[in-house]
Amino acid sequence: MAAALKFLNSKNVISIKEICNIHGLLGTGDDKKVQGNFGELRTEGEVVGRIRNNNYEVIYEAPHPDDLHQLMNEYLTWWNQSKEILPTPLGSILAHLYFVEIHPFYDGNGGMARLLADKYFVRNQFESLSMNATIRTHR
Numbered sequence: 001m002a003a004a005l006k007f008l009n010s011k012n013v014i015s016i017k018e019i020c021n022i023h024g025l026l027g028t029g030d031d032k033k034v035q036g037n038f039g040e041l042r043t044e045g046e047v048v049g050r051i052r053n054n055n056y057e058v059i060y061e062a063p064h065p066d067d068l069h070q071l072m073n074e075y076l077t078w079w080n081q082s083k084e085i086l087p088t089p090l091g092s093i094l095a096h097l098y099f100v101e102i103h104p105f106y107d108g109n110g111g112m113a114r115l116l117a118d119k120y121f122v123r124n125q126f127e128s129l130s131m132n133a134t135i136r137t138h139r
Contacts, residue, residue, distance in 0.1 A: 008119050013080055016041075016072045023105055023112050041068045042106045062103035071102045079116075083124060092120040 003025045007018070024039020046062040063071055075098055082091050096117040103109050 088124040
């Protein structure tokens with residue numbers, strides 16, 4: 001938790017390595033079974049789906065793993081330039097959406113995206129919304 005708070009309040013430029021490190025820390029202590037490893041970009045395809053009428057329905061197919069480094073570099077370039085262009089609430093929403101669309105990890109993409117959305121607020125001198133805490137409170 002301390003590392004996540006440090007990341008949230010850091011003014012440094014974000015790198016793929018830093019995102020992987022924070023993702024790895026967010027995954028520690030999690031007692032659910034996870035495919036792949038926290039802190040490492042996925043190396044296989046990934047789909048998000050649901051079971052409906054005893055059939056698996058694919059809702060979203062994530063980008064191919066070979067494209068993840070390029071997509072993450074594009075995301076981070078956008079991240080570092082968007083502060084000057086977008087209103088903070090819109091930038092935070094897009095930071096979340098853009099990250100989950102890349103879906104760089106097997107698990108924990110939503111939590112990492114929420115942390116990045118919160119960080120977008122903090123870096124622009126807004127108070128964090130703490131989306132993860134809000135979700136836990138209202139489950």
